[in-house]
Amino acid sequence: MNQALNSHQTYLWRIAIYFFFALPGYSMASWVSRTPTIRDALGASTSQMGWIIFGLALGSIIGLLSASHLIAHKGGRFVMAAGLAVSTIGLVIVGIGGSWLINGITVFWGLAVFGFGNGICDVAMNVEGTAVEKAVQKSLLTGYHAAFSVGTLLGAVAGSAAIKAGIPVTVHMGLVVAVILLSVIFLVRLVPAGTGKETGQDSNDPPMSARxxxxxxxxxxxxxxxxxxxxxxxxxxxxxxxxxxxxxxxxxxxxxxxxxxxxxxxxxxxxxxxxxxxxxxxxxxxxxxxxxxxxxxxxxxxxxxxxxxxxxxxxxxxxxxxxxxxxxxxxxxxxxxxxxxxxxxxxxxxxxxxxxxxxxxxxxxxxxxxxxxxxxxxxxxxxxxxxxxxxxxxxxxxxxxxxxxxxxxxx
Known part of the structure; x- marks a missing residue:
């Protein structure tokens, strides 16, 4: 679990989580903004596009169900960073499948990887958010979810600008990946290790088993x-x-x-x-x-x-x-x-x-x-x-x- 933090460290942790909430919103809106372009490139019908997008739902559910076990063993900071990194891999696959290979199956699996990364990150960032609430003795999760909405808005605006500028999907996704990875590299240092990790050191009870x-x-x-x-x-x-x-x-x-x-x-x-x-x-x-x-x-x-x-x-x-x-x-x-x-x-x-x-x-x-x-x-x-x-x-x-x-x- 988290070591004792001074007020400045806690403040930086609190601010960093706002950005961790904004990044998945930014990445999700970036994908959504390019769905018409990818659909047209694939020549997919509405029903076919529905099945392709199902990959996102499939990956998200698997990620959500896996997240608690990952956090219990690795802690929230690791899972947040890993989840965002995995989601960028998914975006790269989506960009390649929807722009270079022109292959719907590739896009489907790219969305599944993207959804899995976002799913585990979503749980981890909410675990971090509840931990920050306890540390500062204030209600913050609604504000954190507002940050997600702001990230979504920024992603939508950036996506619209990319479309108007004629930027290819692969280049756009590459820029999004760069923004996310550089942000994670900077922000992860501000988050204490061990949030949500089941060690039993801070409780009279032993850590939870998988069952x-x-x-x-x-x-x-x-x-x-x-x-x-x-x-x-x-x-x-x-x-x-x-x-x-x-x-x-x-x-x-x-x-x-x-x-x-x-x-x-x-x-x-x-x-x-x-x-x-x-x-x-x-x-x-x-x-x-x-x-x-x-x-x-x-x-x-x-x-x-x-x-x-x-x-x-x-x-x-x-x-x-x-x-x-x-x-x-x-x-x-x-x-x-x-x-x-x-x-x-x-x-x-x-x-x-x-x-x-x-x-x-x-x-x-x-x-x-x-x-x-x-x-x-x-x-x-x-x-x-x-x-x-x-x-x-x-x-x-x-x-x-x-x-x-x-x-x-x-x-």
């Missing part, structure tokens, strides 16, 4: 937190995949107006996460989760049953604010117990990413029958369940939820 790490999936509290994260991640993922089409099909607006509506959602969610740490320290997890669920419910109701585009955009802002907190707050709650922190954060992360990967296609199937607007009722139900289960995120070992709001802000 015990798998057993966290049966713990009632972890399961309930996983359901909270699943419901709130479904609210986020459904907007990411469907909101522009929801507005175009449901409100008969132009694609540009649909994209603007999605931009409002992303902006609201990013602003909510940026302010989340302050709100969590003031009101505590349970109040924030209940409030965010109510915001999302109100927003979804307005979008589903609103009669005008202008009114629906109000609902979209509320939906975005509501979706901002569930994932990071759930991960923070999963990390309360230092023993097995990687296993629990990994389990909850997996639940969230299953919602991201499986939820939107499921919504599409329902939307085919009843329309996308009415299909959002499923999201509404999921968010309602998440809000009702909010007390499961109450901090371990604290008699009252408000106890977590009186933390010394020492940095």
């Amino acid at each position: 015990e790490r798998m057993a966290v999936w049966k713990e009632p509290r972890t399961v309930l937190i996983g359901i909270i994260v699943l419901g709130m991640a479904f609210a986020e993922g459904s907007a990411n995949d469907w909101l522009p089409l929801v507005m175009v099909d449901g409100y008969k607006v132009t694609p540009a107006m649909g994209s603007f509506a999605f931009g409002l959602f992303v902006a609201a969610m990013t602003i909510g996460r940026a302010a989340g740490g302050m709100l969590l320290d003031q009101f505590g997890r349970v109040v924030i989760l209940r409030g965010s669920a109510l915001f999302a419910i109100a927003g979804l109701l307005i979008v589903i049953f609103g009669q005008s585009y202008a009114f629906a955009t109000v609902g979209i802002v509320l939906w975005g604010l509501g979706a901002a907190f569930g994932f990071p707050v759930g991960l923070s709650a999963a990390g309360d117990d230092p023993r097995g922190v990687a296993a629990r954060v990994g389990a909850v992360s997996t639940a969230g990413y299953l919602a991201f990967l499986v939820g939107p296609p499921f919504l599409g199937v329902i939307g085919e029958s009843v329309g996308l607007l009415r299909a959002l009722i499923v999201v509404l139900i999921a968010v309602t369940i998440a809000g009702l289960l909010a007390p499961a995120a109450k901090p371990i070992g604290l008699g009252k939820e408000n106890n977590e709001t009186k933390l010394p802000h020492n940095l």
Whole structure:
């Protein structure tokens, strides 16, 4: 586990994790920005492209399920750095398959490698984030997830600029790889070794065995937190995949107006996460989760049953604010117990990413029958369940939820 750190070392660690959260967002948006170019180069149909992109989901799930075991043996710093390095290998393979070899199978396996690297890094950076929270006695994970959103925005802007400048996919991916690797080389020195590593030195309990790490999936509290994260991640993922089409099909607006509506959602969610740490320290997890669920419910109701585009955009802002907190707050709650922190954060992360990967296609199937607007009722139900289960995120070992709001802000 981490050695004692002075305030300056802790500050550098805290700042470094913001960048570690931004880098996967940057790399993911870089890939997404070039999907039209790669699709056209491959001559792939929509269904064929769907199967190629499935490689990303496959690699991500394997990475998420493997992460807790890797962190338990190697620590969060090693797994974060290794995950980002592996993801760059995947990007190189994607660039070669989509630009030089023009081979869909190569792109599929490149995405699988990319997804695996991002999957293990995702769990490791959240484990690091929960450790920083404990070190500085402040709620930070919502801000860290806002950094991921900022990284995504920067990647999207850079990708758009690369397309306009006519930069080939391989060159673009090579530049992204260089940015990520150089950043990791600089940042990794600022992160203490051993976070999440199961040694038993800092506890009266022995380190968790592999069987015990798998057993966290049966713990009632972890399961309930996983359901909270699943419901709130479904609210986020459904907007990411469907909101522009929801507005175009449901409100008969132009694609540009649909994209603007999605931009409002992303902006609201990013602003909510940026302010989340302050709100969590003031009101505590349970109040924030209940409030965010109510915001999302109100927003979804307005979008589903609103009669005008202008009114629906109000609902979209509320939906975005509501979706901002569930994932990071759930991960923070999963990390309360230092023993097995990687296993629990990994389990909850997996639940969230299953919602991201499986939820939107499921919504599409329902939307085919009843329309996308009415299909959002499923999201509404999921968010309602998440809000009702909010007390499961109450901090371990604290008699009252408000106890977590009186933390010394020492940095």
